[in-house]
Amino acid sequence: xxxxxxxxxxxxxxxxxxxxxxxxxxxxxxxxxxxxxxxxxxxxxxxxxxxxxxxxxxxxxxxxxxxxxxxxxxxxxxxxxxxxxxxxxxxxxxxxxxxxxxxxxxxxxxxxxxxxxxxxxxxxxxxxxxxxxxxxxxxxxxxxxxxxxxxxxxxxxxxxxxxxxxxxxxxxxxxxxxxxxxxxxxxxxxxxxxxxxxxxxxxxxxxxxxxxxxxxxxxxxxxxxxxxxxxxxxxxxxxxxxxxxxxxxxxxxxxxxxxxxxxxxxxxxxxxxxxxxxxxxxxxxxxxxxxxxxxxxxxxxxxxxxxxxxxxxxxxxxxxxxxxxxxxxxxxxxxxxxxxxxxxxxxxxxxxxxxxxxxxxxxxxxxxxxxxxxxxxxxxxxxxxxxxxxxxxxxxxxxxxxxxxxxxxxxxxxxxxxxxxxxxxxxxxxxxxxxxxxxxxxxxxxxxxxxxxxxxxxxxxxxxxxxxxxxxxxxxxxxxxxxxxxxxxxxxxxxx
Numbered sequence: 369x370x371x372x373x374x375x376x377x378x379x380x381x382x383x384x385x386x387x388x389x390x391x392x393x394x395x396x397x398x399x400x401x402x403x404x405x406x407x408x409x410x411x412x413x414x415x416x417x418x419x420x421x422x423x424x425x426x427x428x429x430x431x432x433x434x435x436x437x438x439x440x441x442x443x444x445x446x447x448x449x450x451x452x453x454x455x456x457x458x459x460x461x462x463x464x465x466x467x468x469x470x471x472x473x474x475x476x477x478x479x480x481x482x483x484x485x486x487x488x489x490x491x492x493x494x495x496x497x498x499x500x501x502x503x504x505x506x507x508x509x510x511x512x513x514x515x516x517x518x519x520x521x522x523x524x525x526x527x528x529x530x531x532x533x534x535x536x537x538x539x540x541x542x543x544x545x546x547x548x549x550x551x552x553x554x555x556x557x558x559x560x561x562x563x564x565x566x567x568x569x570x571x572x573x574x575x576x577x578x579x580x581x582x583x584x585x586x587x588x589x590x591x592x593x594x595x596x597x598x599x600x601x602x603x604x605x606x607x608x609x610x611x612x613x614x615x616x617x618x619x620x621x622x623x624x625x626x627x628x629x630x631x632x633x634x635x636x637x638x639x640x641x642x643x644x645x646x647x648x649x650x651x652x653x654x655x656x657x658x659x660x661x662x663x664x665x666x667x668x669x670x671x672x673x674x675x676x677x678x679x680x681x682x683x684x685x686x687x688x689x690x691x692x693x694x695x696x697x698x699x700x701x702x703x704x705x706x707x708x709x710x711x712x713x714x715x716x717x718x719x720x721x722x723x724x725x726x727x728x729x730x731x732x733x734x735x736x737x738x739x740x741x742x743x744x745x746x747x748x749x750x751x752x753x754x755x756x757x758x759x760x761x762x763x764x765x766x767x768x769x770x771x772x773x774x775x776x777x778x779x780x781x782x783x784x785x786x787x788x789x790x791x792x793x794x795x796x797x798x799x800x801x802x803x804x805x806x807x808x809x810x811x812x813x814x815x816x817x818x819x820x821x822x823x824x825x826x827x828x829x830x831x832x833x834x835x836x837x838x839x840x841x842x843x844x845x846x847x848x849x850x851x852x853x854x855x856x857x858x859x860x861x862x863x864x
Contacts, residue, residue, distance in 0.1 A: 413856035420701035423688025432499030436564025437617035439554030457850035466829030582837035607642025640677030744775035790819035
Protein backbone atom coordinates (compact mmCIF):
# COMPACT_ATOMS: atom_id res chain seq x y z
CA UNK A 369 0.00 0.00 0.00
CA UNK A 370 2.84 2.37 0.89
CA UNK A 371 5.53 0.70 -1.23
CA UNK A 372 7.52 3.31 -3.13
CA UNK A 373 8.87 1.97 -6.41
CA UNK A 374 12.28 3.12 -7.56
CA UNK A 375 13.73 1.30 -10.55
CA UNK A 376 17.19 2.80 -10.34
CA UNK A 377 18.73 -0.05 -8.31
CA UNK A 378 17.55 -3.27 -6.70
CA UNK A 379 19.12 -2.15 -3.44
CA UNK A 380 16.99 0.98 -3.43
CA UNK A 381 13.86 -1.10 -4.00
CA UNK A 382 14.79 -3.51 -1.23
CA UNK A 383 15.45 -0.64 1.19
CA UNK A 384 12.07 0.93 0.43
CA UNK A 385 10.37 -2.43 0.84
CA UNK A 386 11.88 -3.09 4.23
CA UNK A 387 10.72 0.30 5.48
CA UNK A 388 7.26 -0.43 4.13
CA UNK A 389 7.07 -3.79 5.90
CA UNK A 390 8.15 -2.20 9.13
CA UNK A 391 5.56 0.54 8.91
CA UNK A 392 2.79 -1.80 7.84
CA UNK A 393 3.59 -3.72 10.99
CA UNK A 394 2.95 -0.55 12.94
CA UNK A 395 -0.04 0.69 10.97
CA UNK A 396 -2.16 -2.44 11.34
CA UNK A 397 -1.82 -2.06 15.11
CA UNK A 398 -3.80 1.16 15.30
CA UNK A 399 -3.91 2.71 18.72
CA UNK A 400 -7.47 2.90 20.02
CA UNK A 401 -9.11 4.44 23.02
CA UNK A 402 -12.30 5.57 24.66
CA UNK A 403 -14.45 8.57 23.75
CA UNK A 404 -16.80 7.17 21.21
CA UNK A 405 -20.15 8.14 22.74
CA UNK A 406 -21.61 11.60 23.22
CA UNK A 407 -24.09 10.76 25.98
CA UNK A 408 -22.31 8.47 28.41
CA UNK A 409 -22.42 10.84 31.39
CA UNK A 410 -25.62 12.08 33.06
CA UNK A 411 -25.96 15.31 35.06
CA UNK A 412 -28.28 16.90 37.60
CA UNK A 413 -30.31 15.80 40.60
CA UNK A 414 -33.34 14.89 38.46
CA UNK A 415 -31.93 15.06 34.95
CA UNK A 416 -29.31 12.40 35.78
CA UNK A 417 -32.23 9.95 35.95
CA UNK A 418 -34.73 11.71 33.64
CA UNK A 419 -32.09 11.94 30.91
CA UNK A 420 -32.49 15.07 28.71
CA UNK A 421 -35.66 16.07 30.56
CA UNK A 422 -33.97 19.42 31.12
CA UNK A 423 -34.22 20.27 27.43
CA UNK A 424 -37.91 21.18 27.62
CA UNK A 425 -38.27 22.60 31.15
CA UNK A 426 -36.32 23.52 34.27
CA UNK A 427 -35.67 20.35 36.28
CA UNK A 428 -32.59 21.19 38.35
CA UNK A 429 -29.30 23.08 38.39
CA UNK A 430 -28.06 21.21 35.30
CA UNK A 431 -30.21 23.64 33.27
CA UNK A 432 -27.12 25.65 32.29
CA UNK A 433 -25.73 22.44 30.73
CA UNK A 434 -28.91 21.04 29.18
CA UNK A 435 -30.76 24.16 28.00
CA UNK A 436 -29.87 27.60 29.40
CA UNK A 437 -33.29 28.96 28.38
CA UNK A 438 -34.88 26.91 31.18
CA UNK A 439 -32.92 28.95 33.76
CA UNK A 440 -35.63 31.60 33.43
CA UNK A 441 -38.07 29.18 35.09
CA UNK A 442 -36.00 28.83 38.28
CA UNK A 443 -37.91 30.02 41.36
CA UNK A 444 -34.87 30.76 43.52
CA UNK A 445 -31.12 30.50 43.79
CA UNK A 446 -29.87 26.98 44.54
CA UNK A 447 -26.85 24.69 44.50
CA UNK A 448 -26.43 21.04 43.55
CA UNK A 449 -23.79 18.35 43.89
CA UNK A 450 -24.35 15.35 41.65
CA UNK A 451 -22.20 12.22 41.41
CA UNK A 452 -21.92 8.79 39.87
CA UNK A 453 -21.10 7.60 43.39
CA UNK A 454 -19.92 4.09 42.44
CA UNK A 455 -19.78 2.59 38.96
CA UNK A 456 -18.87 -0.91 37.82
CA UNK A 457 -18.35 -1.56 34.11
CA UNK A 458 -17.33 -4.84 32.53
CA UNK A 459 -16.20 -5.41 28.93
CA UNK A 460 -15.67 -8.92 27.56
CA UNK A 461 -14.01 -9.35 24.17
CA UNK A 462 -14.67 -12.97 23.16
CA UNK A 463 -12.04 -14.26 20.73
CA UNK A 464 -10.52 -10.79 20.92
CA UNK A 465 -6.99 -12.01 20.16
CA UNK A 466 -7.89 -15.06 18.11
CA UNK A 467 -10.12 -18.08 18.52
CA UNK A 468 -10.19 -19.04 22.19
CA UNK A 469 -8.30 -15.92 23.35
CA UNK A 470 -10.85 -13.86 25.29
CA UNK A 471 -9.82 -10.67 27.08
CA UNK A 472 -11.74 -8.78 29.76
CA UNK A 473 -11.75 -5.38 31.40
CA UNK A 474 -13.51 -4.45 34.65
CA UNK A 475 -13.48 -0.94 36.01
CA UNK A 476 -14.72 0.24 39.42
CA UNK A 477 -14.76 4.01 39.76
CA UNK A 478 -15.80 6.64 42.27
CA UNK A 479 -15.94 10.19 40.96
CA UNK A 480 -17.87 13.44 41.29
CA UNK A 481 -19.78 14.33 38.14
CA UNK A 482 -21.08 17.85 38.65
CA UNK A 483 -21.20 20.85 40.96
CA UNK A 484 -23.63 23.49 39.73
CA UNK A 485 -25.79 26.36 40.82
CA UNK A 486 -28.46 28.85 39.90
CA UNK A 487 -28.28 32.52 40.84
CA UNK A 488 -31.52 34.49 40.63
CA UNK A 489 -30.96 38.19 41.41
CA UNK A 490 -33.75 40.32 42.78
CA UNK A 491 -35.36 43.04 40.71
CA UNK A 492 -33.69 42.12 37.39
CA UNK A 493 -35.50 43.18 34.25
CA UNK A 494 -36.96 40.51 32.01
CA UNK A 495 -36.64 37.92 34.77
CA UNK A 496 -33.00 37.11 34.01
CA UNK A 497 -31.40 34.13 35.82
CA UNK A 498 -27.78 32.95 35.77
CA UNK A 499 -26.35 29.46 35.97
CA UNK A 500 -22.90 27.94 36.39
CA UNK A 501 -21.40 24.46 36.56
CA UNK A 502 -18.19 22.49 36.69
CA UNK A 503 -18.67 18.92 35.52
CA UNK A 504 -16.92 15.77 34.38
CA UNK A 505 -17.93 15.55 30.73
CA UNK A 506 -16.27 12.19 30.02
CA UNK A 507 -13.98 9.71 31.69
CA UNK A 508 -12.60 6.26 30.89
CA UNK A 509 -9.93 3.83 31.97
CA UNK A 510 -9.72 0.88 29.59
CA UNK A 511 -7.09 -1.86 29.56
CA UNK A 512 -6.72 -5.27 27.95
CA UNK A 513 -3.81 -7.72 28.10
CA UNK A 514 -3.11 -11.36 27.24
CA UNK A 515 -0.19 -13.69 26.49
CA UNK A 516 0.35 -17.06 24.83
CA UNK A 517 3.22 -19.54 24.71
CA UNK A 518 3.12 -22.73 22.64
CA UNK A 519 4.91 -24.86 20.01
CA UNK A 520 4.41 -23.96 16.34
CA UNK A 521 6.29 -24.51 13.09
CA UNK A 522 6.97 -20.90 12.06
CA UNK A 523 10.40 -20.93 10.40
CA UNK A 524 11.28 -23.03 7.36
CA UNK A 525 12.84 -26.38 8.27
CA UNK A 526 16.09 -25.60 6.43
CA UNK A 527 16.94 -22.91 8.97
CA UNK A 528 15.09 -24.39 11.96
CA UNK A 529 13.98 -28.03 11.79
CA UNK A 530 10.66 -28.81 13.52
CA UNK A 531 8.63 -26.53 15.74
CA UNK A 532 9.72 -23.34 17.44
CA UNK A 533 8.60 -21.82 20.72
CA UNK A 534 6.03 -19.15 19.91
CA UNK A 535 5.73 -16.41 22.54
CA UNK A 536 3.35 -13.49 22.03
CA UNK A 537 1.72 -10.83 24.20
CA UNK A 538 -0.57 -7.87 23.67
CA UNK A 539 -1.64 -5.00 25.94
CA UNK A 540 -3.75 -1.87 25.63
CA UNK A 541 -4.07 0.84 28.26
CA UNK A 542 -6.07 4.06 27.74
CA UNK A 543 -7.02 6.88 30.07
CA UNK A 544 -9.34 9.74 29.19
CA UNK A 545 -10.77 12.69 31.10
CA UNK A 546 -12.83 15.68 30.00
CA UNK A 547 -13.71 18.55 32.34
CA UNK A 548 -16.04 21.38 31.40
CA UNK A 549 -16.82 24.69 33.04
CA UNK A 550 -19.85 26.64 31.88
CA UNK A 551 -21.65 29.88 32.66
CA UNK A 552 -24.95 30.94 31.16
CA UNK A 553 -28.12 32.94 31.49
CA UNK A 554 -31.81 32.57 30.71
CA UNK A 555 -34.49 35.22 30.42
CA UNK A 556 -38.20 35.31 29.84
CA UNK A 557 -38.87 36.85 26.43
CA UNK A 558 -42.65 36.52 26.74
CA UNK A 559 -45.32 34.65 28.63
CA UNK A 560 -44.65 31.52 26.59
CA UNK A 561 -41.05 31.90 25.35
CA UNK A 562 -37.71 31.72 27.15
CA UNK A 563 -34.29 32.26 25.57
CA UNK A 564 -30.90 31.25 26.95
CA UNK A 565 -27.21 31.40 26.12
CA UNK A 566 -24.22 29.66 27.67
CA UNK A 567 -20.48 29.53 27.08
CA UNK A 568 -18.46 26.41 27.90
CA UNK A 569 -14.75 25.61 28.06
CA UNK A 570 -13.74 21.97 27.65
CA UNK A 571 -10.39 20.57 28.82
CA UNK A 572 -9.54 17.14 27.42
CA UNK A 573 -6.67 14.90 28.54
CA UNK A 574 -5.86 11.58 26.93
CA UNK A 575 -3.08 9.05 27.45
CA UNK A 576 -2.88 5.81 25.49
CA UNK A 577 -0.43 2.95 25.07
CA UNK A 578 -0.57 -0.18 22.91
CA UNK A 579 2.08 -2.88 22.65
CA UNK A 580 2.51 -6.17 20.85
CA UNK A 581 5.48 -8.54 20.84
CA UNK A 582 5.94 -11.99 19.27
CA UNK A 583 8.93 -14.31 18.95
CA UNK A 584 9.77 -17.65 17.37
CA UNK A 585 12.64 -19.30 19.27
CA UNK A 586 14.14 -22.68 18.27
CA UNK A 587 14.93 -25.23 20.97
CA UNK A 588 18.61 -25.59 21.93
CA UNK A 589 20.49 -28.28 19.99
CA UNK A 590 17.68 -28.49 17.43
CA UNK A 591 20.09 -27.83 14.57
CA UNK A 592 18.75 -24.33 13.89
CA UNK A 593 20.95 -21.74 12.21
CA UNK A 594 19.09 -18.81 13.79
CA UNK A 595 18.57 -17.77 17.40
CA UNK A 596 15.15 -16.18 17.07
CA UNK A 597 12.74 -14.32 14.83
CA UNK A 598 10.93 -11.44 16.53
CA UNK A 599 8.50 -8.61 15.99
CA UNK A 600 7.84 -5.84 18.51
CA UNK A 601 5.58 -2.78 18.62
CA UNK A 602 5.24 -0.23 21.40
CA UNK A 603 3.21 2.96 20.77
CA UNK A 604 2.48 5.68 23.31
CA UNK A 605 0.48 8.88 22.71
CA UNK A 606 -0.56 11.62 25.10
CA UNK A 607 -2.17 15.00 24.58
CA UNK A 608 -4.19 17.74 26.24
CA UNK A 609 -6.47 20.20 24.47
CA UNK A 610 -8.61 23.15 25.49
CA UNK A 611 -11.60 24.16 23.38
CA UNK A 612 -14.76 26.26 23.67
CA UNK A 613 -18.35 25.93 22.50
CA UNK A 614 -21.52 28.00 22.73
CA UNK A 615 -25.07 26.84 23.39
CA UNK A 616 -28.26 28.66 22.37
CA UNK A 617 -31.54 27.49 23.86
CA UNK A 618 -35.26 28.15 23.51
CA UNK A 619 -38.37 26.93 25.30
CA UNK A 620 -42.02 27.32 24.39
CA UNK A 621 -44.96 26.57 26.67
CA UNK A 622 -48.47 25.68 25.61
CA UNK A 623 -51.43 24.83 27.82
CA UNK A 624 -50.38 21.16 27.85
CA UNK A 625 -46.84 20.85 26.51
CA UNK A 626 -43.38 22.13 27.37
CA UNK A 627 -41.11 22.25 24.30
CA UNK A 628 -37.39 22.92 24.06
CA UNK A 629 -34.77 23.45 21.36
CA UNK A 630 -31.00 23.58 21.93
CA UNK A 631 -28.31 24.35 19.36
CA UNK A 632 -24.70 23.66 20.35
CA UNK A 633 -21.90 25.02 18.19
CA UNK A 634 -18.92 22.94 17.06
CA UNK A 635 -15.92 23.32 19.36
CA UNK A 636 -13.34 26.02 18.68
CA UNK A 637 -9.81 24.96 19.55
CA UNK A 638 -7.86 27.27 21.85
CA UNK A 639 -4.65 25.33 22.39
CA UNK A 640 -3.37 21.76 22.60
CA UNK A 641 -0.10 19.90 22.98
CA UNK A 642 1.02 16.29 22.99
CA UNK A 643 3.78 13.76 22.50
CA UNK A 644 4.30 10.43 20.77
CA UNK A 645 6.82 7.76 21.80
CA UNK A 646 7.15 4.64 19.64
CA UNK A 647 9.38 1.65 19.03
CA UNK A 648 8.86 -0.81 16.14
CA UNK A 649 11.37 -3.59 15.55
CA UNK A 650 11.79 -6.68 13.39
CA UNK A 651 14.57 -9.11 14.36
CA UNK A 652 16.04 -11.66 11.95
CA UNK A 653 13.18 -11.13 9.55
CA UNK A 654 13.11 -12.62 6.04
CA UNK A 655 11.65 -10.25 3.46
CA UNK A 656 11.72 -12.76 0.62
CA UNK A 657 10.77 -16.41 0.22
CA UNK A 658 14.12 -16.88 -1.53
CA UNK A 659 16.39 -18.69 0.99
CA UNK A 660 19.40 -17.02 -0.61
CA UNK A 661 18.26 -13.61 0.62
CA UNK A 662 19.76 -12.96 4.04
CA UNK A 663 17.68 -12.25 7.08
CA UNK A 664 17.83 -8.70 8.39
CA UNK A 665 16.80 -6.67 11.40
CA UNK A 666 14.99 -3.31 11.25
CA UNK A 667 14.24 -0.63 13.79
CA UNK A 668 12.05 2.44 14.00
CA UNK A 669 12.34 4.36 17.26
CA UNK A 670 11.58 7.92 18.21
CA UNK A 671 10.10 10.42 20.63
CA UNK A 672 8.34 13.51 19.31
CA UNK A 673 7.36 16.15 21.86
CA UNK A 674 5.47 19.44 21.81
CA UNK A 675 3.20 18.35 18.95
CA UNK A 676 0.24 20.63 18.28
CA UNK A 677 -2.96 18.82 19.25
CA UNK A 678 -6.63 19.45 18.59
CA UNK A 679 -9.87 17.59 19.15
CA UNK A 680 -13.26 18.43 17.66
CA UNK A 681 -16.84 18.08 18.85
CA UNK A 682 -19.59 18.56 16.25
CA UNK A 683 -22.64 20.73 15.78
CA UNK A 684 -25.49 19.37 17.90
CA UNK A 685 -29.23 20.08 17.71
CA UNK A 686 -31.58 18.69 20.39
CA UNK A 687 -35.35 18.75 20.72
CA UNK A 688 -37.30 17.96 23.87
CA UNK A 689 -40.93 17.78 24.93
CA UNK A 690 -42.81 17.00 28.13
CA UNK A 691 -46.40 16.85 29.28
CA UNK A 692 -47.98 16.61 32.72
CA UNK A 693 -50.90 14.41 33.70
CA UNK A 694 -52.59 14.02 37.10
CA UNK A 695 -49.76 12.50 39.13
CA UNK A 696 -47.09 11.97 36.55
CA UNK A 697 -45.20 13.60 33.70
CA UNK A 698 -43.69 12.13 30.53
CA UNK A 699 -40.62 13.35 28.64
CA UNK A 700 -39.09 12.70 25.25
CA UNK A 701 -36.02 13.98 23.41
CA UNK A 702 -34.10 13.56 20.17
CA UNK A 703 -30.50 14.72 19.76
CA UNK A 704 -28.72 14.99 16.39
CA UNK A 705 -24.94 15.24 16.04
CA UNK A 706 -23.36 16.30 12.74
CA UNK A 707 -20.58 14.37 11.03
CA UNK A 708 -16.95 15.51 11.11
CA UNK A 709 -14.67 14.75 8.19
CA UNK A 710 -11.37 13.00 8.84
CA UNK A 711 -8.85 15.33 10.47
CA UNK A 712 -5.48 15.15 12.22
CA UNK A 713 -5.43 15.23 16.02
CA UNK A 714 -1.62 15.06 16.19
CA UNK A 715 0.92 14.96 13.35
CA UNK A 716 4.60 14.35 14.20
CA UNK A 717 5.67 15.60 10.77
CA UNK A 718 9.02 14.56 9.30
CA UNK A 719 10.61 13.68 12.61
CA UNK A 720 13.27 11.01 12.96
CA UNK A 721 11.72 7.57 13.42
CA UNK A 722 13.02 4.91 11.00
CA UNK A 723 16.61 4.18 12.00
CA UNK A 724 18.93 5.39 10.74
CA UNK A 725 16.92 8.42 9.56
CA UNK A 726 17.36 9.55 5.96
CA UNK A 727 15.65 12.07 3.67
CA UNK A 728 13.92 9.09 2.02
CA UNK A 729 12.25 7.67 5.14
CA UNK A 730 11.31 10.60 7.39
CA UNK A 731 8.12 11.19 5.38
CA UNK A 732 6.85 7.84 6.68
CA UNK A 733 6.86 9.10 10.28
CA UNK A 734 3.58 10.93 9.80
CA UNK A 735 2.01 7.94 8.03
CA UNK A 736 2.79 5.56 10.87
CA UNK A 737 2.51 7.73 13.99
CA UNK A 738 -0.06 10.46 13.37
CA UNK A 739 -3.32 10.44 15.33
CA UNK A 740 -6.49 11.01 13.32
CA UNK A 741 -10.23 11.05 13.92
CA UNK A 742 -13.51 11.20 12.01
CA UNK A 743 -17.13 11.23 13.20
CA UNK A 744 -20.30 9.95 11.59
CA UNK A 745 -23.77 11.42 12.03
CA UNK A 746 -25.44 10.24 15.23
CA UNK A 747 -29.06 10.41 16.43
CA UNK A 748 -29.85 9.60 20.07
CA UNK A 749 -33.30 9.49 21.65
CA UNK A 750 -34.73 9.13 25.15
CA UNK A 751 -38.05 8.67 26.95
CA UNK A 752 -38.65 9.32 30.64
CA UNK A 753 -41.34 9.44 33.32
CA UNK A 754 -41.78 11.18 36.66
CA UNK A 755 -44.45 9.56 38.89
CA UNK A 756 -45.63 10.93 42.23
CA UNK A 757 -45.64 8.15 44.84
CA UNK A 758 -46.73 10.30 47.76
CA UNK A 759 -46.17 13.81 49.00
CA UNK A 760 -42.49 14.78 48.59
CA UNK A 761 -41.55 11.39 47.08
CA UNK A 762 -41.28 10.70 43.35
CA UNK A 763 -40.33 7.73 41.17
CA UNK A 764 -38.08 8.71 38.24
CA UNK A 765 -37.08 6.52 35.28
CA UNK A 766 -35.75 6.76 31.72
CA UNK A 767 -34.65 4.65 28.77
CA UNK A 768 -32.31 5.83 26.00
CA UNK A 769 -29.84 4.85 23.32
CA UNK A 770 -26.29 6.14 22.88
CA UNK A 771 -24.79 5.50 19.43
CA UNK A 772 -21.05 5.38 18.85
CA UNK A 773 -19.77 8.05 16.51
CA UNK A 774 -16.45 6.98 15.02
CA UNK A 775 -16.23 6.89 11.23
CA UNK A 776 -12.51 6.21 10.76
CA UNK A 777 -11.48 3.78 8.04
CA UNK A 778 -9.53 0.84 9.58
CA UNK A 779 -7.07 0.75 6.66
CA UNK A 780 -6.42 4.50 6.60
CA UNK A 781 -3.00 5.87 7.51
CA UNK A 782 -2.58 7.05 11.08
CA UNK A 783 -4.06 5.92 14.35
CA UNK A 784 -7.73 5.89 15.28
CA UNK A 785 -8.64 7.09 18.77
CA UNK A 786 -11.93 5.27 19.23
CA UNK A 787 -12.15 1.66 20.35
CA UNK A 788 -15.69 1.48 21.74
CA UNK A 789 -17.42 0.90 18.42
CA UNK A 790 -20.74 -0.32 19.71
CA UNK A 791 -24.07 1.30 20.59
CA UNK A 792 -25.11 1.48 24.23
CA UNK A 793 -28.57 1.22 25.79
CA UNK A 794 -29.27 2.77 29.21
CA UNK A 795 -32.07 2.25 31.71
CA UNK A 796 -32.12 4.45 34.81
CA UNK A 797 -34.47 4.38 37.79
CA UNK A 798 -34.46 6.28 41.07
CA UNK A 799 -36.32 8.09 43.81
CA UNK A 800 -36.36 11.77 44.74
CA UNK A 801 -37.28 12.92 48.24
CA UNK A 802 -37.93 16.57 48.95
CA UNK A 803 -37.36 18.27 52.28
CA UNK A 804 -38.02 21.80 53.51
CA UNK A 805 -35.16 23.47 51.59
CA UNK A 806 -33.36 20.56 49.95
CA UNK A 807 -33.83 17.41 47.89
CA UNK A 808 -32.05 14.05 47.83
CA UNK A 809 -32.07 11.82 44.75
CA UNK A 810 -30.79 8.24 44.65
CA UNK A 811 -30.81 6.06 41.54
CA UNK A 812 -29.34 3.18 39.57
CA UNK A 813 -28.26 3.16 35.94
CA UNK A 814 -27.85 -0.02 33.90
CA UNK A 815 -26.06 -0.02 30.55
CA UNK A 816 -25.61 -2.66 27.85
CA UNK A 817 -23.81 -2.68 24.52
CA UNK A 818 -22.72 -5.37 22.04
CA UNK A 819 -20.80 -5.68 18.76
CA UNK A 820 -20.68 -9.19 17.29
CA UNK A 821 -18.39 -8.20 14.45
CA UNK A 822 -15.59 -6.35 16.23
CA UNK A 823 -12.15 -6.42 14.49
CA UNK A 824 -9.29 -8.00 16.40
CA UNK A 825 -6.35 -5.61 16.98
CA UNK A 826 -3.95 -8.57 16.79
CA UNK A 827 -4.22 -12.34 16.80
CA UNK A 828 -2.39 -15.25 18.39
CA UNK A 829 -4.04 -17.55 15.86
CA UNK A 830 -2.14 -18.82 12.77
CA UNK A 831 0.99 -16.65 13.09
CA UNK A 832 3.54 -16.82 10.25
CA UNK A 833 6.55 -14.87 9.15
CA UNK A 834 4.39 -13.56 6.33
CA UNK A 835 2.03 -11.81 8.77
CA UNK A 836 4.88 -10.69 11.03
CA UNK A 837 3.92 -13.25 13.71
CA UNK A 838 0.70 -11.31 14.33
CA UNK A 839 -1.57 -14.13 13.26
CA UNK A 840 -4.61 -13.98 11.03
CA UNK A 841 -6.81 -11.17 12.32
CA UNK A 842 -10.53 -11.82 12.24
CA UNK A 843 -13.58 -10.68 14.23
CA UNK A 844 -14.71 -11.20 17.80
CA UNK A 845 -17.70 -10.32 19.99
CA UNK A 846 -17.57 -7.47 22.50
CA UNK A 847 -20.19 -7.21 25.24
CA UNK A 848 -20.26 -4.20 27.57
CA UNK A 849 -22.36 -4.16 30.75
CA UNK A 850 -22.41 -1.84 33.72
CA UNK A 851 -24.24 -0.50 36.74
CA UNK A 852 -23.80 2.88 38.42
CA UNK A 853 -25.13 4.23 41.69
CA UNK A 854 -26.28 7.84 41.26
CA UNK A 855 -26.45 10.24 44.19
CA UNK A 856 -27.46 13.89 44.15
CA UNK A 857 -28.12 16.55 46.78
CA UNK A 858 -29.69 19.95 46.05
CA UNK A 859 -30.00 22.90 48.42
CA UNK A 860 -32.44 25.77 47.91
CA UNK A 861 -30.95 29.06 49.06
CA UNK A 862 -34.42 30.51 49.52
CA UNK A 863 -33.97 33.68 47.46
CA UNK A 864 -37.45 34.28 46.03
